[in-house]
Amino acid sequence: MFPFGDKKEISLGQNRDKSGYEEIIDMNDGRINVMLLGTSGCGKSTLINAMLGEEKAETGIGDPVTNAIAVYQSDSLPFRMIDTAGYEFDFFHQHKTRNDIAKFGKEGVRQKNVEKLIHMIWFCIDGTVKRIDQSVLSYIKSVSDDWKGVPIILVFTKSYSEIEEEENVRMAKDAIHKYNSKHTKNPLVIEGIIPVVAKLYPINETFSVAPRNLDKLVEKTNELAPKGIRMANNAVKDIDVGIKRGMAQSIVVGATTAACAVGAIPIPTPDAAVLVPLQTAMMGAIAKTYGIRENSQINSIVNSVLKVGMTTIAGRTLLNQLKLIPGLNAAGSVLNAVTAGIVTFAAGEISINMFERVYKGNVEYKAVDWEAEAFSLFSNYMPGIMKAVKSYADKHDGVIDPKKLGDLLSELFPKK
Numbered sequence: 512m513f514p515f516g517d518k519k520e521i522s523l524g525q526n527r528d529k530s531g532y533e534e535i536i537d538m539n540d541g542r543i544n545v546m547l548l549g550t551s552g553c554g555k556s557t558l559i560n561a562m563l564g565e566e567k568a569e570t571g572i573g574d575p576v577t578n579a580i581a582v583y584q585s586d587s588l589p590f591r592m593i594d595t596a597g598y599e600f601d602f603f604h605q606h607k608t609r610n611d612i613a614k615f616g617k618e619g620v621r622q623k624n625v626e627k628l629i630h631m632i633w634f635c636i637d638g639t640v641k642r643i644d645q646s647v648l649s650y651i652k653s654v655s656d657d658w659k660g661v662p663i664i665l666v667f668t669k670s671y672s673e674i675e676e677e678e679n680v681r682m683a684k685d686a687i688h689k690y691n692s693k694h695t696k697n698p699l700v701i702e703g704i705i706p707v708v709a710k711l712y713p714i715n716e717t718f719s720v721a722p723r724n725l726d727k728l729v730e731k732t733n734e735l736a737p738k739g740i741r742m743a744n745n746a747v748k749d750i751d752v753g754i755k756r757g758m759a760q761s762i763v764v765g766a767t768t769a770a771c772a773v774g775a776i777p778i779p780t781p782d783a784a785v786l787v788p789l790q791t792a793m794m795g796a797i798a799k800t801y802g803i804r805e806n807s808q809i810n811s812i813v814n815s816v817l818k819v820g821m822t823t824i825a826g827r828t829l830l831n832q833l834k835l836i837p838g839l840n841a842a843g844s845v846l847n848a849v850t851a852g853i854v855t856f857a858a859g860e861i862s863i864n865m866f867e868r869v870y871k872g873n874v875e876y877k878a879v880d881w882e883a884e885a886f887s888l889f890s891n892y893m894p895g896i897m898k899a900v901k902s903y904a905d906k907h908d909g910v911i912d913p914k915k916l917g918d919l920l921s922e923l924f925p926k927k
Contacts (some may be wrong), residue, residue, distance in 0.1 A: 526820055542737050544591045544628055544662060549635030551597030554668035556565040559583050559592050561725055563707035580615050582626050590732055591626060598650060605650055620750045629658045630739035638667040638679050638706055643686040659746040662702040670706030671720045680704050688913045703731045758798045760921055763859030766793035767852045767917035774851025787817060790855055794862040801870040813863045815881035818890055820858050836901050848913040853896055856920045861888040895923055
């Protein structure tokens, strides 16, 4: 048993006995994951090797050694260590590293691989540099925000004297205070500042500085592990929902394109009833994307969206609104196609909203008036949708391409 308790589980969704669609990322052997961030050459790899008790992470002097994300663990440690490419003082490298970290975590959620989650961050700073740039603190905060504020420990490597230790801790506190004074609504929280020496450092032929404070770093990590698990759990839920939302929106875009093709068929008005089979299939696919299998949940939401959609925005009313767009240059069949696409897209986004709320456990579906919810969402979404169509028409000489309508409107509803 590790110091912070027995094997843990990170759960997504609600209890399995209530909904049947809970997903779990098992903590396997109970280890948490500590991600190491820091400037190139600060000693991350040396610290990893010191913790492991053997040379596994490549170290070096000069050019950056770590160019990719790597995971290290030992039977003697209650945590894994995730090494990353060094922080560089230019936007390109910062952006790439952060994206690599985000992709790494997203893969962990998608694959249900606990080794790719982030429960804690050690941000390593070379203790001999005597400087903490505000941009470094901003970078730490950005990565932390991606993982719901998991605990951060500031680790000063190469702290070869007690005087340096005291100076570095004081410098760090001053830098953090300066940062937070400018970011009062979203401050950077550092749970610990620990100076360490990871490797025997020879001063001359007679004297050397021995490794120290590694035990303090392990103790602090164990102390913060329960909080790290809680915060990572929240982040996992958000990432999981973002993945599902992206999949669901792809379904909506595809259905919107198909609806445009149906709407282009010459009929007096683009009657929403003609689109019901397509929209029903679309919403059923969205429900499955969110892991919802219970027919009563699916049917109550689908029927409400279809009923409200047919009575509020379908047919001649929406068609007339499109005709009022100044400069719109479109044949009747194109307007019918766009109308059908808008109806379907709105129904899809509204069903995403509803199924996502059920999946996240934010509502008890039997207690919700889904018809009233659908009406409210249609009323909220339609002005933005019509504004987007008008803006597109203005930029393209009044021409609307129905085949591009789904992608155009999807930009209104970010995946994250």
